[in-house]
Amino acid sequence: MTYMDVPDKKVTVKEAYDDLLRRSLSKIRGDMARLIYLASTRDYNTGKYQHDGLAARFQAEIAGQALEMAHREIFHRLAACSLQELVGEVEIYVSSSRQSREEILEVWQKLEPYRVALPVDVNVAAAQLFVSNVKLALAILCLRQQLEAMETSAS
């Protein structure tokens, strides 16, 4: 095998990343839902990302790196977005879920599952800002829900 036959690893990870965006992530509505999806592809015990379809088209290691890359990118986007935009993202996630809106808002406030959705070794301040903003977004959505309920009962 000559050096020309050795695939460029970075190009391959980029290809896998583009494939992931095209086939999976573009079909998911909203960055918050994408973040939760990508975090769910990570093994709790090993911290490694797994995606059978992507691993079949590329290699398991390359697929893992592409998933991690996408996870970090979406996290950074959400961490730096405005609070108003984040409220919109959480709203999209809640409204596109099968569970009832009230149930999700209540469970998310109690269990704070979004804390598990952080990529590993991200900047501490960025992680804290994200968690804090999601907490605020949930409080705002709960407030809106209460106001809507009051308006409905009044009319």
Next chain:
Amino acid sequence: MIGSASLVAGAVLLLLLLAVVTKGWLAARQLQDVAPASREEDAMEPCAQEVVSRIFSRADWEFVRGLKAGRIERLFEQERKRVALVWVRQTSATIRKVMREHAQAARQSANLNFSTEINIFAQFLTLMAVCGTLSIAIQITGPVWLGGLAHYAQRLSQQVTKLQESFHAGSLAKAEGTGRG
């Protein structure tokens, strides 16, 4: 009469200042329990400029104020204050680490440039003073009005880190040159 009135006013001001400093110190201690310093120092990623802008964002505060809900406003103030203090502690911890590494490298270096050393040390002291001021100011006013000072601290921190990196690269190049010669 005027003398005793100004004395009383001075004493009141001093007491207020002490109360603020104590509050800041207590908050910093509480924060240390929540986020250990080693984790902040070992942070793999530097804090992005957009994140700093967001922590000290006035637009977010205006959005929250527009909701006209006191509970949410209080939660926002409390949360942003906490996150801003985490960032200040992280910046301060990172720069202390950079200075420790620099001191270690400088001890092993044969030919130090005096003006570069003075420059690095002056920037380090300025940054520490800015971080201290930010900690107290965040406690008093909240982070929303301190964006300018925070960006200044961020720039200064990047400058010190770059100076240390170029110093380190220069030392390595000289050592390699000496090794070959």
